[in-house]
Amino acid sequence: MAEGGLRGGLGRIRRCGLLLGGAVVLLAGCASMPDSGDLRGVEASQRPDSQVRVFAMPPRESAGPDEIVQGFLEALTSDDPKFEMARKYLTQDASRTWHPELSTTVLAEGPNAEHVADRSGYDGDSGRQYILKGHQVATVDEQHAYQPADAAFTETVHLSMAKEAGHQEWRIDRPPEGIVLGASDFQRIYRPVNKYYFASEPGSGADDGVSTPGRMVADPVYVRQRVDPVTQTVRALLDGPTQWLNPVVRTSFPAGTRLKAGVKALAPDDQNRLKVPLNARAERVGRAQCQQMAAQVVFTLQDLTSTGITDVELQRPDGSPLCELNEDHAEAIAPLHTADRAGYQYFLDAEHRLVRLPGTGTGGDAAPQRAPGPFGEGAKAMSKIAVSRDELHAAGVSLNGRDLYVADLLSGASYGDPLLHSRAKSEDDRLTAPSWDGQGDLWVADRDPGRPRLLLLEHGTGDVLDVSTPGLEPSHIEAVRAAADGVRIALLVEEDGRKTLQIGRIERSGGDDPQVTIADLRPGAPQMEEVTAMSWAGGSRLVVVGRESGGVQQVRYVQCDGSAPASGVLPGLNGVKEVAAADDDLLPLLAHSDDGIVRMPPGAPWQTVLKSGTSPAYPG
Known part of the structure; x- marks a missing residue:
């Protein structure tokens, strides 16, 4: 039980079974407290060691209703796989109908439980009632998908006397x-x-499950990290994409594919090889489809164990192999990235020319070199730049923000005519920085109040498509970053003087008459009051610059589902205006700050690259 975990008139708590230096913490059941008064603030994890395993204890004999509610809420924070100990605080009927896997409600702090007036004699109800209160910040649904929230939370818990081991005990008959x-x-x-x-x-x-593989798309979910995460994750993969992502992705597993009946746990052997027995729905798939299925498993499990799972064998219900795939072959079947590791880091120098540094193997004191082609020659000064993911082309916005140019990164290449021209009177209302997606299409917003548009240039120089943005006025778009997967886009949106990060789903249709829509926009960094800059930093992660309410500017990682892992805060940097990250987390972060163009290699501090420069960029 955590120090400071209870507030209000419950008196002192007798602790037992707390082994922070070892591997186990025992929660609940050992508390001695009065059975009246308000129950408040369960926050069981304020401990110095987040790797400690936590197990709940059963209710003690003759425990009062306050203690039962407290014990139940503490048991919800344990590492009990099936919440069997939490069920001991419930009546038998309530235990049968309670399904903890259906949802997890996340509050800013642990729930406050307030005892409502006794209902003894009212409609024959001799029980006790409590209201759980708090500020809800998220929900994790039955698909394991994280959904940000910002709302008051209240839910009623009811207790009654139930027969336990031959005598009457308080138990919860209506749990949350x-x-x-x-x-x-x-x-x-x-x-x-x-x-x-x-x-x-x-x-x-x-x-159809047998289409050309195409690009892989990361679908972020949350699993309990010390309760067999491998099996949890495989089951979640087989259940299919989360609801938000489902319209733009597909799975190669036949409908209804699940683990073989009776399979309780999956574990790799000492060679990091995992066998996955499937049910009969998958036993007749062909080799090509099976390898696509195995590739999904390989990529999904690659970071779940300390050594990684390097080889996956899918099996029929009788144990015979369907197919086997290792991580090298998985990458060949369905590349996670649309191009190799970024060869260079790019930015504009003080003369507004495109310069670059090698992506790896160069110290912080290396001098940037001009990029080949017209952007490096600098005949036209640029204010913003983007490099295609294959690093063969670049797109730049003129210094006044009016014109968009695309040119090859080759000596002797030329600009040609501008592909877009903004007619906005104010420079602040003209073109945003462009962004390339994984299909080679180029995105940019024109914030002209007279005709605001989000635009897509097919293959960078082809037809210009007006992108539909239901619920969003394009004039509010401050920055555009398309994901490498081609199905998600990050938008920096300014409204009522406040900039926020929004993540949208890219839906394409129309065939010969292509139509593109940004659907289901959702907050990407709801914990931040203001977002200054952002960049994709992997399949489902972004690096953002902003500040929380009442806080100072910070640089941190967030997930595209709106969650923010506690380990995501990065070393501070003064006055960050722009930021760029690669899909490969072994490459340094780039930023435009008060110190000029800086970069931060993994495990190292920020290093100054150029005293004067703007528009840091990785391919994309």
Whole structure:
């Protein structure tokens, strides 16, 4: 039980079974407290060691209703796989109908439980009633998907006397739906995991399971990190994409594919090889489809163990192999990235020319070199730059923000005519920095108040498409960053003087008459009051610059589902205006700050690259 975990008139708590230096913490059941008064503030994870395993204890004999409620809420924060100890605080009927896996409600702090007036004699009810209160910041649904929230939370818990071991005891007969816990407990208990699916191509027969593989798309979910995360994650993968991502991805697993009946746990052997027995729905798939299925498993499990799972064998119900795939072959079947590791880091120098540094193997004192082609020659001064993911082309916005140019990164290449021209009177209302997606298309917003538009240039220089943005006025878009997967986009949106990060789903349709829509925008960094800059930093992660309410500017990682792992805060930097990250987390972060262009290699501090420069960029 955590220090400071209870507030109000409950008196002192007798502690037992707390082994922080070892591996076990025993929660609940050992508390001695009066059975009246308000019950408040369960926050069980305020401990120095977040790696400690936490187990709940059963209710003690003759425990009062306050203690039962407290014990139940503490048991929800334990590492009990099936919440069997939490069920001991429930009546038998309530235990049968309670399904903790259906939802997890995350509160800013642990739930406050307030005792409502006794209902003895009212309609024959001799029980006790409590109201759980708090500020809800998120929900994790039955698909394990994280959904940000910002609302008051209240839920009623009811207790009655029940027969236990021949005598009457207080037990909960109406528990909360699912699990309710505080944010710090959530951070301790759960971990983010990426499931992987294939991007659906318009008109490709996306649901047949045997289409050309295409790009892999990360689908972030949360699993309990010390309760067999491998099995949890495989089950979540087989259940299919989360609801938000489902319209733009597909799975190669046949509908209804699950683990073989009776399989309780999956574990790799000492060679990091995992066998996955499947049910009969998958036993007749062909080799090509099976390898796509195995690739989804390989990528999904790659970060779940300390040594990684390097080889996956999918099996029929009788134990015979369907197919086997290792991580090298998985990358060949369905590349996670649309190009190799970024060869260079790019930015504009003081003369507004495109310069670059090698992506790896160069110290912080290396001098940037001009990029080949017209952007490096600098005949036209640029204010913003973006480099295609194959590093063969670049797109730049003129110094006054009016014109967009695209040119090859080759000596002797030329600008040509501008592909876009903004007619906005104010420079602040003209073109944003461009961004390339994984399909080679180029995105940019024109904030002209007379005709605001989010635009897509097919293959960088082809047809210009007006992108539909339901619920969002394009004039509010301050920055655009398309994800490498081609199905998600990050937008920096300014409204009422406040900039926020929004993540949208890219939906394409129309065939010969292509139409593109940004659907279901959702907050990407709800914990931040103001977001200054952002960049994709992997399949489901972004690096953002901003500040929380009442706080100072910080640089941190967030998940595209709106969650923010506690370990995501990065070393501070003064006056950050722009930031850039690569899909590969072994490459340094780049930023434009008060110190000029700086970069931060993994495990090292920020290093100055150029005293004067702007528009740091990785390919994309």
